[in-house]
Amino acid sequence: MTALRIRDFEIHPGYFAPDAQAQLVADLRDCLGQAPLVQPVTPRGTPMSVRMSSAGAYGWISDRKGYRYERLHPSGVPWPPIPAELLAMWQDLVPDARAPECCLINWYDATAKMGMHQDRDEADLSQPVVSVSLGDEALFRMGNATRGGKTESVWLKSGDVVVMGGEARRAYHGIDRIRPNSSTLLPKGGRINLTLRVVT
Ligand code: SIN
Ligand code: FE2
Secondary structure, three states: OEEEEEOOOOEEEEOOOHHHHHHHHHHHHHHHHHHEEEEEEEOOOOOOEEEEEEOOOOOOEEOOEEEEEOEOOOOOOOOOOOOOHHHHHHHOOOOOOOOOOOOEEEEEEEOOOOEOOOOOOOOOOOOEEEEEEEEOEEEEOOOOOOOOOOOEEEEEOOEEEEEOOOHHHHHEEEEEEEEOOOOOOOOOOOEEEEEEEEEO
């Protein structure tokens, strides 16, 4: 499948075939058994609508103390290793990048969304972020390096991968809504988004 470029966002439709998606879900279940999903709150104390965990050397955390990366899950256990097929994908799509140090796992139910934001808690913004979508479709909005201005949107489907490098690395982006029951990958529905990041 050929990649599609919107601004500097590089979209790979159907990068993971259905079998590979099912394998990923199985591996993520193991990860979440070790480091369970939590419902984060923003630094102001507002609950986020997604539930989160991570794999890798670092996990991304949001709570009353702020946004940051931590070596341990809030329960005190280390984050599980990043599943091998995700490391292979990273090597395939961004071979010049440093190795990913975090795979943030976001789980969306039918009503969850993600407000427009930049990913900027990482030390080296020359390194890309690579995002994997699994389960129900999501309306992904792509903006600019500053808040506001014209945006473009695309429905991300299960198995799609987005590389955010170059200008897209600093661009605002978010998820407006989920399309419930648009995938049968997850038995109870919902969506998983994975973002692989270089943290240090
Ligand atoms: C994010 O930007 O953190 C999530 C993007 C997505 O869910 O596709
Ligand atoms: Fe993001």
